[in-house]
Amino acid sequence: MTAIDSVVLEQAVVHQLGNPTRGEELKLSANPLSLNDPIVRGLLTRYFLHPFNEEEQYRFTHISNLELNEMYHYVSALFDKPASFMEQSALMAHFLYTKSTHANVKQGELYVTRFSQVPFGTEYVEAVGIFKSETKEPFLKVFPHGKSFEVAAEDGININKLDKGCLVFRQNREEGYIVCVVDNTNKQNEARYWVNDFLQVMRNTNSYHHTDTALGMCKLFIHNEMAEKFEVSKSDQIDMLNRSMDYFKTKDEFRMDEFAREVLHHDEVIESFHQYKNVYESARQVAIEEEFPIHLSAVKKQQRFFKSVLKLDKNFHIYIHGRKDLIEQGYDELIGKRFYKLYFDEES
Structure with a gap:
């Protein structure tokens, strides 16, 4: 306070x-x-x-x-x-x-x-x-x-x-x-x-509550449910977390169908998301509205928990803030290790 x-x-x-x-x-x-x-x-x-x-x-x-x-x-x-x-x-x-x-x-x-x-x-x-x-x-x-x-x-x-x-x-x-x-x-x-x-x-059940609950549900879906049901890399998860946060930071109103289209893209992921929402509401005894005004204070609070860090063993941490198309993942058979290739214009 x-x-x-x-x-x-x-x-x-x-x-x-x-x-x-x-x-x-x-x-x-x-x-x-x-x-x-x-x-x-x-x-x-x-x-x-x-x-x-x-x-x-x-x-x-x-x-x-x-x-x-x-x-x-x-x-x-x-x-x-x-x-x-x-x-x-x-x-x-x-x-x-x-x-x-x-x-x-x-x-x-x-x-x-x-x-x-x-x-x-x-x-x-x-x-x-x-x-x-x-x-x-x-x-x-x-x-x-x-x-x-x-x-x-x-x-x-x-x-x-x-x-x-x-x-x-x-x-x-x-x-x-x-x-x-x-x-x-x-x-x-x-x-x-x-x-x-x-x-x-x-x-x-005000706009703060709705925003906080919806963001918390989205984070858990991307972290847990998607990893179980779909073949998704950590960089893909981080990219989707970033897109989710960008949606809430740039929109005045949350609309469930619009969010699903703009952030989740694929029909099978969207269907899984709606199923997870029902399970989440039942388990947490909450109701997530289909539409509500977005409360920026709740977005700011939840942003602390939307981690955009890709941890590679104990040697490297990569902070990803956008442009997933500039990240390439591969496997080097000669040394038997996976790798990420990052494209950029300049370093600072």
Whole structure:
């Protein structure tokens, strides 16, 4: 999240909780943090807010009635009555503790915060933050000892790595608020307790979501499905990845049939692509629209994962950005090795 200089950290409290199946306790703090030191306040604000992408939005949900979503209820009560901050934070900690029974759930600290002056679009709004730190890292502390210095090792939190977080903007209350989520320690489905069990949130199906999901599906199709079903070289895969990214970067709207014609070309590949789309939607429980406006922030995010590097053993890396017609692949029978021939005008 950018432009956080205006944000005011109004209140914060830390509770400690573990995994009840391992006999680890829940320890509630009796008082909020003092926040008297402006440096500490600034570091905490950056630690909490910097990892969020405000374009990737969720909302609280419930299978029958939104009011029955516990976190939606606690956050609403906190927005309505800021004086209940400690009470609501304790209820959140209790609820998370009951959901922390999976073997992969680690002991850690739960931070509950209240912010004001948070930038959201063209406005400044209130927000509630819920964060959990699970990972401790060693660091060295240098201190004077007589006329010399000593070094001690301690474990602490890396303020550049937020493990888990949830930021709830005071917007769209009736639809479940605008919620942003971070979960950097449990990427696998078996431990998605933070998103599914604790927060109970669902991604908003906006243009960012559609663009991000479609690009992710395209990348996996080219990397995995094409390699299994068709005879395709690594350079061909990279060329198709580049064409896919160029489509999303140069078009205002995504159209499934147009994308298939311009990027995939061959009828049998296009048919396989449509079949893979159905499998992907079922497995990921998402729906990829046939047409939608392309969101450039999602394109920029996905571009990091569209690798255009051809790795040859451990000796060479070739970066391919286009003009596949200037690359020739062959096999040298004399030395028994494959080769690539590259054509170019000048080197720099």
